[in-house]
Amino acid sequence: xxxxxxxxxxxxxxxxxxVKIECRSLDFQATTMFxxxxxxxxxLMLMATSNExxxxxxxxxxxKDKFLINHASLTLSTLTVTSAHPExxxxxICSAVIWGQGSSRKTQYFGPGTRLLVL
Amino acid sequence: GENxxxxxxxxxxxxxxxxxxxxxxxxxxxxxxxxxxxxxGKRPQLIIDIRSNVGEKKDQRIAVTLNKTAKHFSLHITExxxxxxxxxxxxxxxxxxxxxxxxxxxxxTILRVKS
Numbered sequence: 400x401x402x403x404x405x406x407x408x409x410x411x412x413x414x415x416x417x418v419k420i421e422c423r424s425l426d427f428q429a430t431t432m433f434x435x436x437x438x439x440x441x442x443l444m445l446m447a448t449s450n451e452x453x454x455x456x457x458x459x460x461x462x463k464d465k466f467l468i469n470h471a472s473l474t475l476s477t478l479t480v481t482s483a484h485p486e487x488x489x490x491x492i493c494s495a496v497i498w499g500q501g502s503s504r505k506t507q508y509f510g511p512g513t514r515l516l517v518l
Numbered sequence: 519g520e521n522x523x524x525x526x527x528x529x530x531x532x533x534x535x536x537x538x539x540x541x542x543x544x545x546x547x548x549x550x551x552x553x554x555x556x557x558x559g560k561r562p563q564l565i566i567d568i569r570s571n572v573g574e575k576k577d578q579r580i581a582v583t584l585n586k587t588a589k590h591f592s593l594h595i596t597e598x599x600x601x602x603x604x605x606x607x608x609x610x611x612x613x614x615x616x617x618x619x620x621x622x623x624x625x626x627t628i629l630r631v632k633s
Contacts, residue, residue: 431615442607442623443562450617492561496615505615507552509561 402426403495405510412483413518420478420513422493428473429495433507437490449476483517490514520545522610524624531598533633541608541624542590548610551584551591552621556605598631
């Protein structure tokens with residue numbers, strides 16, 4: 400079945416440093432990937448849509464200079480949290496849409512998530 | 519834009535009973551409605567989805583119904599088991615994968631199955 404992986408699964412960093420999170424589609428090509436943020440006991444908040452070969456589309460209120468997204472290939476998107484601060488601590492989850500036969504076959508699958516703790 | 523409301527926020531049922539979670543959406547152009555199950559600290563797992571060309575879909579103990587006129591859809595879990603305990607999210611979108619389309623999630627329902 401479709402698999403989306405994320406790395407690292409957990410990261411602790413000091414305030415002011417940058418952290419890169421990778422999202423990979425392992426057995427399919429993903430022209431579109433999404434990055435979400437989830438606070439404890441809350442729903443998934445879409446941060447941005449990552450499009451292969453073009454700029455990411457950010458949701459309102461999400462700072463694009465703070466959360467850098469690069470979708471350099473059909474199987475890899477990266478999210479870099481720049482100059483991280485304690486309030487950036489959260490669970491970050493990516494997802495990818497399977498490229499099926501016709502839009503009726505496209506489905507979104509999630510990665511395992513990355514738990515970021517900024518001290 | 520799309521807005522998805524989900525109810526109830528928490529649901530406790532006795533093992534073996536049925537559980538029903540309901541969602542409403544606002545964008546009449548939405549045509550894809552997945553349901554995800556998320557266990558603590560884990561990724562959301564797609565458990566069932568329905569597209570707007572059908573009114574009902576069933577997979578073993580799980581079923582989803584869709585009422586396009588009323589713009590609501592529901593998840594039904596029969597013969598609940600303790601391992602069904604998790605947070606369930608509904609979502610809605612226009613055709614997934616097409617440029618600009620994105621899932622909008624409900625707030626989630628914490629389901630507790632008591633044995």
